[in-house]
Structure formats: C-alpha cells, structure tokens
Amino acid sequence: MAKTVALTGNSACAYAMRQIDPDVVAAYPITPQTAIVEDFATFVANGNVDTEYVTVESEHSAMSACIGAAAAGARVMTATSSQGLALMWEMLYIAASLRLPIVMHNVNRALSGPINIHCDHSDSMGARDSGWIQIFSENAQEAYDNTVQAVRIAEAAQVRLPVMVLLDGFIISHAIDRIELLDDEVAKHFVGEFKPVYPLLDVRNPVSWGPFDGLHGYYFEHKRMQEEAMKRAKGVIAKVADDYAKISGRSYQFFETYRLDDAQFAVIVLGSTAGTARVVVDRLRESGVPAGMLKLRVFRPFPAAELIDVLKHLKAVAVLDRSEPAGGLGGPVFTEVRSAMYYLDQSPLIANYIYGLGGRDVGMFDIMKVYSDLHDFVEKGTVEKVINFLGAKE
C-alpha cells in the first residue's frame, strides 16, 4: 500500500535511497544536502540498508570513490551541493565519460563567492557540460519520484550515463511537504537488479579502465559515443516515465505545461519557482490575461523539439534563470530556449530574467511584473531589454 507522509525534500531523497538500497554510497556533507547523508547514515546504522557507506574526506574523493565502486560493478549513489559539486568538477566529466550510471542528488545552492548557502542554480548549471543527465524537481514529491526513475534511466543499456537529480536548496530540501511514497517492494522491483558493464571484479575478464587516449588515439570517437548516449537518453527518460506512471499514478514528461495551450504570454521556469508561477498564472487569468507557464524538468538532454512545439504559438516568452549569464547572451536556460527557437519560422518574443541568486526570494509580484513586461514587449513589438535582473537592487 502506497503511503502518504510529511517529509522534507532531503528526507524524501534519503527515503528513496533507502528503498533503492544501493551497493555503495560515498558522500561528504555540505549544506543544504547534509540531511540526505545524515538520514542515510541512520539507515545504515540501523541495518535498514545493506549499503557500504564510505564517509570520504572530500567531495572530490566522494565522486572518485563512486567511480571506483561503479567500475568495480556496484550500484552507486551520492549527493552534494554547490562547492562540493564544484570540487568534484573534474570527476563529473570522468564519471560521464566512463559511462558509469551513478545517481546523485545535487541540492541546488549558490556557488561562492561570496559564500552563500541558499538556493540558486549556478552549481548544477556550471556542470551542464559534464555529460550528466540533469533532471529538476519542483517539490519533494518530484525529488522522490525523480530519484527512483533516475536509477532506471542511468542504468539503461542504451544510456549508461550518470544522472543528477536536482532540488532547490532550503526551499525544497528543508521544507516539509506532503508526499506519496511507493511501497518498498514496488520501488525495489522498479529499479531492478544492477547489471555491471566490464566490472573490475570479473576475474575471468580483467579489463583496463581509464586509458590514455592521446593525439594518435580515439578520444574524439569516445566522446562521440558519449554524445550518442545522451541523445538516446531522451527516449529512455520518456519510457521510464511511462513505466513509473503505471506503478505510481504520477506522470512525468520532459516538462510540464500549465494553461499554456491557449496562452499568449508564458514564463519558463525550473524548480520550486514553478509553484509561485502557477499561482500568478491563475491570478492573471482571473483578470483575463492569457497567461501560461512551462516548468522544465529535463535540462540535459535538452528537449528542444518538444519545447518549441508547445511554445511556438505564444506571443512572448520570459525565461527565468536562477543563475547568472557570466558574460553570455543570457542565463543557461534562456540561451538554450532561444537557440531552440531558431528552428521556428516565426518565434515568440523572448526575454531573460535572472532571478533568485543567492536565495533571493522571488514572489508573486515579481513574476507578475514579468508578465506585465511581456505584455509591453508585444505592444511595442520588440524586447527592449533582453537580459533583466529580477529582484536585484538596481
């Protein structure tokens, strides 16, 4: 019997990890991920899991140990945030290129400096080229559901790529929410048995992992293979979501639209801000504004074709980025969406709103202002300022 409980986002993630019962977890604490590793440590101490829990001395060693364990033939999970993710940066690329199906929670937190422990997406956005699949969660329920699905996505034979499950630091990780949990047996059955590829511990077939692939080698070909796997991941993500719907009753796609079909103005958002945006859409609709919203769930691989299909009818779109442009043409989500729109013969007006950096709160009125701007852009027929900073004192 599925049960409904009140859990924080972090506890929901740890709960999922308990049900998955990975072979090895190698992790290091960092705010706001800490409760995941602490909750899990309690499960280990009480024998609720058979996991070998390695309390490493840094995040770089955490990912290194995960890589060693996964290559050895074990199912591996870990979690981190911000500086921890940044510290393991080189290992992220290596984990992906070694095609290891590691599942990691990254509780989104602003990257230093200045040092700030609150939510923004700069950490995972900084790792968007690492070759990891990136799936965003709006709330604790999604964090839980995404974790269980992530294992199947990562381990699919045509994929074999690590998956990052993202949830907003403090806003989701530390807030208690009502969530529906699968039965232990159902979750365990869903993820299934781990099938290792070229395991180090196969005594009959000793292999060498991580060779030197130099100038006269085949680095380019190996990277090409990796890209191909990322492409195939899209189909697998959809299939796993279908299977998950059957056992949970909850459906997931690459993104979720809200009142978008007949909208003229829309906001694209990732993570918890979707909740606020939805309320704003309803309010605006009450006053007759044709507002809609799109919450992007899968950021890597980026679902361009599917996205522009649902956006193309809009008059204006605002992309909300919770990380800075850093000299680029906008935040990461904006640049991807606008690039995708290049395929359209006629694309909506599009603007970028950088918001919520360092945990700066974004409220209904902030988002209402965005829709108001969109309306103005359409009136004037142009986007006056492409990149806007929503909520900064300027």
Next chain:
Amino acid sequence: MKWDISKIKEWKYYEHPQASTILDAGNAENYETGGWRSQRPVRNTEKCTQCLICYIYCPDSSIMVEKEEVVGFDLKHCKGCGICAEECPKDAITMVSEADLAKEGE
C-alpha cells in the same frame, strides 16, 4: 583473439568499447618496443649460473624464463637499457650495439 584491434584505425566511433575500456588484458605484448633499442643483451650461457637476478631487475619483463631457468631475451620488447648486463653477478651478459650487428648482417 580476445579483442581484435587489427582494423581499429578504420573503426566507426560506435565500434569502440563503451567508455574507452581496454578489453584485452596485457595486449601491450602485441606492441613492439624492441625497435627502441640501440644495443641488445647477449648472454654467455657458460658463465650464466641461472641466478635469475636479471629476471627480477628487468623493467620490461623481457627476460624469458621457462621452468625456473633463463632461456633468452624477449627482443620484441627489450629496450636495451643494460640493467641486466650491469647487475649480472657473473658478467655473463654483454650489451652489443645494434648498429654493429646490422653491419655484420650486411
């Protein structure tokens, strides 16, 4: 052969093993480093007492041993470093110049 890489230069990207893993343990044996050397070891079987010191000191695993006795040098891999000659307690190994051998061969 465990893993046939004879045509690897023509492989399409998807023909490589996943994650650039090398599937044939020890296949470096098929790669000849013997061409590196400018001198090669020659053993005087009369002086050799089969102490096996050359075996334990060779950086390239190129002292061939069968049934606990040295039988020769693996010239496909020997780089001619000269450690075996230097360390042999009976001076049973001398290093001979490849250039000289080549000349003799002419």
Next chain:
Amino acid sequence: MANLRELTRKKDLLAGGHRLCSGCGASIVVRQVLMAADTPVVVGCATGCLEVSTTVYPYTAWKCAYIHSAFENVAASISGVESAYRVLKKKGKVEREFRFVAFGGDGGTYDIGIQALSGALERGHRMVYVCYDNGAYMNTGIQRSGATPFGAWSSTTPVGKVTTGKMQERKDLTAIAAAHNIPYVAQASPSHWKDLVNKAEKALNADGPAFLNVIAPCPRGWRYPSDKTILIAGLAVETTFWPLYEIENGTWKLTNKPRERKPVAEWLKLQGRFEHLFAPENEALLQEVQTRLDRKWENLLKLCGES
C-alpha cells in the same frame, strides 16, 4: 618468504610492450610488488608516468584488472573499488578473494594526492598503496615535488645565479603514513628485491591499509645512463638516503642496516641533477646535504631502537 625461483613461477602482471623509458625504475617496482600477490588483484594508478605509459589505448600492459580515473585520487578510487568488493562479496555476487593495490608517483602521493591517501588510510580500507618515488613530477618534465631531495636540480628549481636547486627539505611521507596508525608501513627499494617482495607480501596480508614507499630511480630525471637504475637504488640505501625499514602495528624496525654508511656524495655524484653540488663554490651545500642526512639517520635509529 621470497625465493627467486618461486617468483619466476608467478604470473608477471605487467606485460612487456609498455612505453616507459628504457631503464625505468617504476616498472621494476611494479613487477616486484605484484609478484607478491597470491590472489586476483585490482590495480589503480594515479595519472603519471606509469599510468600513461602502460595504458595507451587500445593497449594495456596490465594483465590484471586496472583502473585510472584522475591524478590526485587513486587512493579514493581504490577505496571505492574495495568498498564495492566488500559489499558485493557479502551479497554473494563476487566469489574470489581480491586484493587492491594503488600505484601513485611521488607527485600523485606526496603532494596533490596526500588528502585522498590520508582519507583512505584513516578509513581503514584493506588496500595497499605503493608510492613509486622518483623524486619529481617526472611525467610532465621533471618538476619538483614534495619528495624532491634538498639541493636537487629540477625544472622548477633549476640551478641559477641566485638559487641552486631545491632549497626545501623533502617530506617524510613514510612517517606521515605511519602516523595514521595503520597495520603496515614500509620503505623499500627494487635493488633489495627480497626485502621489497617480503614487504609487499606483508602489505597484502595486512588486515587494513598498508603503505609502501619505494624508491624508483629515473634515468631521464636524475640524469644517469639507463643501466644504472638498480645500482643507484642500491646506493641510495647504502648511503641511507633511502633507508629500508618497516612499521608493523606501530613498531619501527630497520630491515637493512648498512655495515658502513657510505657518504652520500657517492650517490649524488652519479646523478646529473646533483652535478652543481660538486662545484667548489657549493662545498658548503654538499656538506649540508650530508649533515641533514646524518640527523635523519640518527632519528631513524632511535625510532627503530637501534642507537
């Protein structure tokens, strides 16, 4: 107990055909250490000479399972492999008994790798960490490391008008490893193969982490002809630059005490990287090298209960 005839019957886990330099000390160390193994092993390698030269895709010189991931983390990677082994063995998914050996150069061990090493030793993984100490970052072109000897030339501590080689003392990593209270720590040399193989055996049988620091002379970096590798390793031992000792469950024991300690100059003069020490204006520096070594030797004798 190591016996050469018996050792020839062991599988040589490092195949010929690797691209290490002619006369390289590192491969001799690897061969000797792995000959002590009686079970299947998984080898980990830090980025460096050994790693790069033994696994040029699509060739591998390793006849056993092997993994390389990055430079500073072989201790952490192997911790992961060992952890996976423990849990999978418990679950009955792995039948055979394995041992885990991590190889790192002094670069990947003394300096950038010291954190991962320390963490792995503290956590008590059943693994053997072997540092092949060639006294510099050799793979990138002989730059100084924390293991480079005092007074040595290196490409980042060159001999010039103002400075004459490395002016800092080298780290005592063997003592640092011992400070982690692990079951077995030892210093060894490929020149003293019997001592090394015995130590490797002890390390592999230790019920917990073991650390072996092994001198690995480098013809390129130390500037000597390739046939002198074993000779130079042996002299390092005889001059007590590289004393042979072990620390078994906290007890320090000398495993080799030279009958007469040769002056370190006999070792230095064979290597081009110390050539400048023999210039007349550097006489004081040369003497300083000996003085510092004498002090270290005295300390070691005390620790080993030999003075």
